[in-house]
């Protein structure tokens with residue numbers, strides 16, 4: 001095998017500040033000139049073509065267990081409880097452990113039938129949008145796209161309403177660590193994460209006891225009852241995977257709603273077409289997911305020495321399949337940089353691929369479809385308020401592509 005070919009990208013630091021604004025030209029350059037490249041600062045292989053990304057996600061020689069790649073800082077005895085919780089999430093597991101956890105969680109999910117969630121989502125969506133009426137608009141991200149998925153998942157999981165704010169705070173602290181544990185983190189963030197995990201464990205133990213005594217119709221009760229080959233989840237597995245369910249679907253769906261609406265504001269003709277043809281909304285949501293994917297890249301570890309696109313990947317190397325780049329690969333999609341709600345053959349990778357494919361995709365799609373239906377039902381026109389499309393800013397986060405703010409003027413019916 002040869003030696004590593006590093007990024008030679010017109011002096012641009014990959015995942016550096018210049019990429020924040022618009023990563024897609026960088027992905028294009030990488031796909032064309034260096035589709036599997038080693039990035040020195042990330043100490044990782046960056047994989048950008050559709051075929052290679054799908055291969056990495058499908059190939060069992062790549063492990064989803066990234067715990068060993070965590071920094072020494074977080075591996076220190078003080079933060080061990082944080083790492084312990086992370087290592088019990090199904091998203092960090094390979095087979096057969098992954099399948100055991102996933103089938104237990106799938107059983108619980110099947111219990112919270114999606115058809116029954118639809119009215120809940122629609123009511124919440126209508127209520128949230130009603131709060132925009134008096135001012136004929138408002139800021140969409142923080143007042144609609146953030147609370148909607150959060151309120152839904154908290155209710156589905158079975159967090160009592162008075163506890164929602166504190167559970168949200170614990171989840172935010174934990175999610176920050178869970179997304180960034182292989183980079184150096186400020187001690188105060190780690191301390192906060194640690195405290196939150198401890199408090200959430202106490203809360204959950206008490207809640208489990210309540211639900212064991214008196215089961216309710218929610219995910220937590222279903223998780224307590226779920227069995228796979230005679231086995232149930234331990235308290236720590238329940239803790240880790242409840243955290244995962246509460247966090248994995250929130251910001252991601254927030255990004256989808258914001259990116260989708262921004263794409264429509266940028267393409268008013270397509271907004272009009274959708275407004276008058278709501279049956280196209282599910283297909284449009286798929287296009288939003290492809291065009292500006294909420295999750296930009298995933299992480300895997302090579303379990304053995306192997307070659308990808310003639311690049312020598314060593315056992316233990318971190319590999320980042322960039323799904324957002326795969327979704328713009330011209331080898332897979334016609335005119336990939338064009339947002340087209342009429343696109344039908346849309347096998348995007350926005351929810352991942354293979355064994356870890358997102359189990360919340362149905363819920364996320366439901367939340368997005370209902371949101372756009374409600375937006376169009378309640379309004380006659382939606383415009384940006386006092387900002388230009390070119391002024392919209394994304395959060396400082398390379399994993400998730402999410403707008404900071406989307407101020408709207410809405411003409412209500």
Ligand code: HEM
Pocket residue numbers: 064090091092102153244245248249250252253256294295298299349350351352353355356357358359360361363364
């Ligand atoms: C637009 C919204 C969403 C996007 C873009 C998204 C994206 C993803 C992706 C790309 C993965 C694969 C991770 C990997 O292979 O390493 C994933 C996994 C996962 N997602 Fe989602 N997701 C969304 C919504 C949700 C929702 C609503 C939930 C739960 C209620 C959820 C729960 C999960 C869980 C538990 C996993 C781990 C599955 C496993 O490891 O087997 N997601 N998601």
